[in-house]
Amino acid sequence: MIGGQPFTVLDMTTLAGGAKRLAFASGETFTMRPTTVLWAARRFDPRLSRRRFR
Known part of the structure:
Protein backbone atom coordinates (compact mmCIF):
# COMPACT_ATOMS: atom_id res chain seq x y z
CA MET A 1 0.00 0.00 0.00
CA ILE A 2 1.21 3.44 -0.86
CA GLY A 3 -0.84 6.32 0.48
CA GLY A 4 -3.53 3.87 1.57
CA LYS A 20 15.12 -0.28 -7.15
CA ARG A 21 12.24 0.63 -9.47
CA LEU A 22 8.97 -1.18 -8.87
CA ALA A 23 6.51 -1.49 -11.77
CA PHE A 24 2.91 -1.96 -10.64
CA ALA A 25 -0.01 -3.67 -12.38
CA SER A 26 -1.72 -0.24 -12.64
CA GLY A 27 1.11 1.02 -14.91
CA GLU A 28 2.60 3.28 -12.24
CA THR A 29 6.18 3.02 -11.01
CA PHE A 30 7.86 3.69 -7.67
CA THR A 31 11.59 4.22 -7.12
CA MET A 32 12.98 3.05 -3.79
CA ARG A 33 16.28 4.47 -2.59
CA PRO A 34 18.46 2.52 -0.13
CA THR A 35 17.02 4.65 2.71
CA THR A 36 13.35 4.12 1.75
CA VAL A 37 11.31 2.50 4.53
CA LEU A 38 8.77 0.11 3.03
CA TRP A 39 6.34 -2.44 4.48
CA ALA A 40 5.24 -5.18 2.10
CA ALA A 41 3.11 -8.32 2.22
CA ARG A 42 2.49 -11.16 -0.21
CA ARG A 43 -0.97 -11.50 -1.66
CA PHE A 44 -0.58 -15.30 -1.79
CA ASP A 45 1.59 -17.70 0.21
CA PRO A 46 4.23 -18.89 -2.32
CA ARG A 47 4.45 -22.24 -0.52
CA LEU A 48 0.86 -23.09 -1.45
CA SER A 49 -0.37 -24.03 -4.90
CA ARG A 50 -2.18 -21.08 -6.52
CA ARG A 51 -4.76 -23.51 -7.90
CA ARG A 52 -6.44 -23.47 -4.50
CA PHE A 53 -7.33 -19.78 -4.92
CA ARG A 54 -8.97 -20.02 -8.32
Whole structure:
Protein backbone atom coordinates (compact mmCIF):
# COMPACT_ATOMS: atom_id res chain seq x y z
CA MET A 1 0.00 0.00 0.00
CA ILE A 2 1.21 3.44 -0.86
CA GLY A 3 -0.84 6.32 0.48
CA GLY A 4 -3.53 3.87 1.57
CA GLN A 5 -3.86 2.36 -1.92
CA PRO A 6 -2.97 -1.32 -2.51
CA PHE A 7 -0.58 -2.02 -5.41
CA THR A 8 0.54 -5.29 -7.01
CA VAL A 9 4.19 -5.39 -8.13
CA LEU A 10 4.76 -6.85 -11.62
CA ASP A 11 8.50 -6.19 -11.97
CA MET A 12 11.50 -4.84 -10.06
CA THR A 13 14.55 -3.29 -11.76
CA THR A 14 17.89 -2.47 -10.13
CA LEU A 15 19.11 1.09 -10.71
CA ALA A 16 22.39 2.88 -10.03
CA GLY A 17 23.29 3.62 -6.42
CA GLY A 18 21.37 0.67 -5.01
CA ALA A 19 17.93 2.00 -5.94
CA LYS A 20 15.12 -0.28 -7.15
CA ARG A 21 12.24 0.63 -9.47
CA LEU A 22 8.97 -1.18 -8.87
CA ALA A 23 6.51 -1.49 -11.77
CA PHE A 24 2.91 -1.96 -10.64
CA ALA A 25 -0.01 -3.67 -12.38
CA SER A 26 -1.72 -0.24 -12.64
CA GLY A 27 1.11 1.02 -14.91
CA GLU A 28 2.60 3.28 -12.24
CA THR A 29 6.18 3.02 -11.01
CA PHE A 30 7.86 3.69 -7.67
CA THR A 31 11.59 4.22 -7.12
CA MET A 32 12.98 3.05 -3.79
CA ARG A 33 16.28 4.47 -2.59
CA PRO A 34 18.46 2.52 -0.13
CA THR A 35 17.02 4.65 2.71
CA THR A 36 13.35 4.12 1.75
CA VAL A 37 11.31 2.50 4.53
CA LEU A 38 8.77 0.11 3.03
CA TRP A 39 6.34 -2.44 4.48
CA ALA A 40 5.24 -5.18 2.10
CA ALA A 41 3.11 -8.32 2.22
CA ARG A 42 2.49 -11.16 -0.21
CA ARG A 43 -0.97 -11.50 -1.66
CA PHE A 44 -0.58 -15.30 -1.79
CA ASP A 45 1.59 -17.70 0.21
CA PRO A 46 4.23 -18.89 -2.32
CA ARG A 47 4.45 -22.24 -0.52
CA LEU A 48 0.86 -23.09 -1.45
CA SER A 49 -0.37 -24.03 -4.90
CA ARG A 50 -2.18 -21.08 -6.52
CA ARG A 51 -4.76 -23.51 -7.90
CA ARG A 52 -6.44 -23.47 -4.50
CA PHE A 53 -7.33 -19.78 -4.92
CA ARG A 54 -8.97 -20.02 -8.32
